[in-house]
Amino acid sequence: MFSNALNADIGVLYRDHSGWLFGWLRRRLGGNTADAADLVQDTYVRLIDSGRYPRAGEHRAFLTQIARSLVIDLHRRRRLEAAYLEALAARPEEVAPSSEQHTLVLDTLIRIDEALDRLPARVSRAFLLSRFEGLTYHQVAARLGVSHGAVRKYMLKATQACLLALDEPSR
Amino acid sequence: MSERVPAALVDFAARHGLEPSRLQAALDWQVSLWSGEMGADERRAWAAWLSADTGNQRAWTAVERLAGRLGDLPDDVARHSLKRPARISRRQALGLAGLAGVGALVGRSDWTARAVADCRSGAGELRSLTLPDGSGLMLNTASAVNLDFAADRRLRVLAGSEIALDRRRVSAGPLRIEMSDTRLEAGSGHVALRDHGDRLRVAVLDGTLRVLPRRAGGTATTLKGGEAAWVSAHGVRRSPLATDHRVLDWTRGVLRVDRQPLAAFLAELGRYRHGFLYCDDAVSSLVVSGAFRIDNTDFALQSLAQALPVAVHYRTPWLVKIGPLDNVAKKNAFLV
Numbered sequence: 457m458f459s460n461a462l463n464a465d466i467g468v469l470y471r472d473h474s475g476w477l478f479g480w481l482r483r484r485l486g487g488n489t490a491d492a493a494d495l496v497q498d499t500y501v502r503l504i505d506s507g508r509y510p511r512a513g514e515h516r517a518f519l520t521q522i523a524r525s526l527v528i529d530l531h532r533r534r535r536l537e538a539a540y541l542e543a544l545a546a547r548p549e550e551v552a553p554s555s556e557q558h559t560l561v562l563d564t565l566i567r568i569d570e571a572l573d574r575l576p577a578r579v580s581r582a583f584l585l586s587r588f589e590g591l592t593y594h595q596v597a598a599r600l601g602v603s604h605g606a607v608r609k610y611m612l613k614a615t616q617a618c619l620l621a622l623d624e625p626s627r
Numbered sequence: 628m629s630e631r632v633p634a635a636l637v638d639f640a641a642r643h644g645l646e647p648s649r650l651q652a653a654l655d656w657q658v659s660l661w662s663g664e665m666g667a668d669e670r671r672a673w674a675a676w677l678s679a680d681t682g683n684q685r686a687w688t689a690v691e692r693l694a695g696r697l698g699d700l701p702d703d704v705a706r707h708s709l710k711r712p713a714r715i716s717r718r719q720a721l722g723l724a725g726l727a728g729v730g731a732l733v734g735r736s737d738w739t740a741r742a743v744a745d746c747r748s749g750a751g752e753l754r755s756l757t758l759p760d761g762s763g764l765m766l767n768t769a770s771a772v773n774l775d776f777a778a779d780r781r782l783r784v785l786a787g788s789e790i791a792l793d794r795r796r797v798s799a800g801p802l803r804i805e806m807s808d809t810r811l812e813a814g815s816g817h818v819a820l821r822d823h824g825d826r827l828r829v830a831v832l833d834g835t836l837r838v839l840p841r842r843a844g845g846t847a848t849t850l851k852g853g854e855a856a857w858v859s860a861h862g863v864r865r866s867p868l869a870t871d872h873r874v875l876d877w878t879r880g881v882l883r884v885d886r887q888p889l890a891a892f893l894a895e896l897g898r899y900r901h902g903f904l905y906c907d908d909a910v911s912s913l914v915v916s917g918a919f920r921i922d923n924t925d926f927a928l929q930s931l932a933q934a935l936p937v938a939v940h941y942r943t944p945w946l947v948k949i950g951p952l953d954n955v956a957k958k959n960a961f962l963v
Contacts, residue, residue, distance in 0.1 A: 536709075557786045557824065564700055569709055587697060588705045590948075592663035611658045619654070619693045620635055623642070 465509055469519070470500055477519050484527055491530065499523045536565045564622065571621035575614060582607050583614035645686050652676065653686040657694060695750075698901055747771035747785075751899045751922065753880065758782070762802060762813075763793035767821075767877045768899045768921070781805065789821040791878055795833060809858050812837040816852065819874045826859035830874045838863050882919045882927075889913040889935070893949065900924040906949040910937050 474496055482492035499522045503509075510518035540562060572580035578600055585591045585599060586607075593607045600607070632640075632647040636654075640647040656673050659665055665673075677683055748754040748766040755765045759776045766772065770788035775781040780799070784790055784806040794802065794815050804811040807822050816834015820827060829836060831850045838848040838858055848863045850856055855868035868874065876883050882899070884892055890911035897904035899921045913935050919927040928939045928947065936952045 560786075561700060564696055565705065565709065568697070568700075568705075572709065584705075584709055586661055586663075588700075588709065590663075594664060608658060608662070611661065612654060615654055615658055615661075615690075615693070616633065616636060618697065619690065620639055622693055622696055623639060 466500065466504055469503070469510075469515060473515055473519055474500070476516065477523060480520060481523055481527070484524075485530075495523060495526045495530065498526050502526070532569060533562070533566060536569060537562060540565065567621040567624070568618055571617040572614065575617055578602065579610040579614050582610040583618075586611060640686075643689055645689060646682050649680070649682050649686040650689065653683070653690040656687070657690045661694075695901060745771075745773045750901045751924065753878070758802075760799040760802065761794075761797045765791040765793075765878050767791075779803065784820065784822065787822055787824070789819075789877070791817070791819045791875060793817045801837070808841065808860070810839040810841075812839060812847075826857050828855070829858055830855040830868050832868075832872060832875070877921065880920060880922055882921050883917075884919075885916050887915050889915055889937070889949065896921075896924055896927055904928075904947050904949075906937075907951060909951045910935070910949060913937065 477499060478492055478496050481495050482489055485491045499519055502522050572583065582596050582600060585596045586593065591599065593604055597604045597607045632651045636650060637647045640650045656676065659669060659673065677687055746754065746756060746766065748768060748770050750769050752768060753765065755763065758764055758774065760780060764772070767789035770790060771785040772788065772790065773783040775783065781803045784804060786807065792813055794813055795817055797815055801812045801814050804813060806820060807827055809827055811829070814835040816836070817832040818836050819830040819832065829838070829850065831852055831854050833852045836850045838850065840846055853868055855866055857864045857866060873883060882895060888911065889906055892915040893904050893906055896919065915931070915935070917934070919930065931937065932939050937949050938952050940948045940950055
């Protein structure tokens, strides 16, 4: 389906579709032109990184496929950042993290959030209840209405997913 | 224990030079440890597995690193951010509300940068080394530095770190230190530095330390032996240095406190162990005094329970809560 991407071909894709893509993104981002402009650039960067080039007639479909996932990433980041800041605001000042720590916590949160999103809801619930609510597996089982063995299985699945997610190179 | 190892895990193992079956076993053990229900026999079995083979230990290190990074996520933040309102049923949401309201939490978060640093110490670990110019450097718990002695002599101290730098017998010129957003210049002398997040605590025991201005055109501040200061975006604020050199207690493996509220004490002690150490609001303002060994924080917690009307709850080895002493608490305190 794809041939190897060439810089010249990417140049053509940019010339022909970046303006249209900008408009498409701006509509999806509630008219925010700065975010739309950023994501246009990110879309092409990711296209180049993918090493793939869409077939004739599929150019826009391919670009919007990438752009759509970038919009999801952006919303995820904003949502987690807002929740993170809200949680920080509730803490005493002396435990406020530095900006470097802030970035790293956010990076971990985003990776874990993505990983949990790809898992069945029960699996991610079990993981959150165990890891961040301090529940034992028996308590998690009771809470979710599943067997103790199922909780173990969910935990193994979620732990594997997190291990892999934290190992991915950052984008 | 499952027989077939998933393909993605096999790839992970290959990237890290691990055997897939051992990695799978390490994950199984981690899941057991997280259950909060592990008995003494199972714990011994885990220890036996760990000591049976260096391959097991390497696999365990990879999995423990994940645990550390998860554990370093401040609990309240993770709970707050990762919760998915759309996916939680009303009944579940009501159940969760009952669990809110834990007391002061302690977390460290800067795992990734620490992992790749030139020199780092784990939680509860003290390290000392000699820099190429002869300076003696000590790292307190969960600290990390990058050295740049090739181009210019520079020491970069990563977020959340605490170090002591001894240059009393160094003849080379000043050493540039970058810490948080602050640049410092250590002359010959002995200094202790700690990153508190939004500000630095600097203490000069001997010699001089220059705090360089953040903006061009600003003026540097020179601190001399016996002086200490808080350094932040708002500038340098001098404050007295305790004359008994308490600032170096950690280099001798000791945490000394004098009439400190329990919550603040746990924040300090928690730096020396993995996971979270926190307390119930009901006991957070009890007053703690004494000297504690930082290489055995479990023992420190035991002594605490003897000195104060509190009970120590080990929910998992990484999640420890100090609560008020009552009958229920008494029963739970001996579960682990």
